[in-house]
Amino acid sequence: MSTEEGDITGLLQRWQQGEKDAESAVMSAIYPLLRRLAASRLRRSGTMTWQPTELIHEAYEKLILKQRVDFQNRSHFMAIAAHVMRRVVADHYRLRHAQKRGGEASTVSLDDVLSEQTPNTSIRVDLMDIDRLLNELAAIDARAAEIVELRYFAGMSVEEASDVLQLSERTVKRSWQFARAWLHGQLTESETT
16 A cells, blocks of 8 residues: 555545544545546546536535545545546536437547447447446446446546556456447447447
8 A cells, every 4th residue: 555545544534533634634635636537537528518626526525525435445435436426427417418408418439438449439429328338337247337437437547447446457457348348339239229
């Protein structure tokens, strides 16, 4: 465990034990990490107009203030933060799409979702379809869905995802390959129907 991870884990534990100053210390320590997650998430969100700070504050409210999660360590916190940010962005798109009553849906290139996939994947997909498919993937293979969240939504490398999930890099690569193939199949199938 790195010094930074140990410090954050210790702060999370102190905060959960009710230490008054620990929450602000946790935020100071994790804000740069959350900002990186938010910036990565927003880059991959098509026409999203939020700034990273706005996403961080919205996610922070759901992550910290409304949910009392027992964070085990920095890695556990980052995995949950990536999931919450995905949910916040998906909820924002759902609301915006509903307000437009079927209007312009936000799309991204399948290449963006599946990077490292075979060429000829220039299909445009709705972000709500990706969210729905990730929920379906989680029912089939929860670990693969979590790896997609960390790799695609949080912008983590294989090494970072393996650290967060405490899995070997080989296992992460195998699950990532399965998830990409499954998503590709689902998205190209829906494109042809």
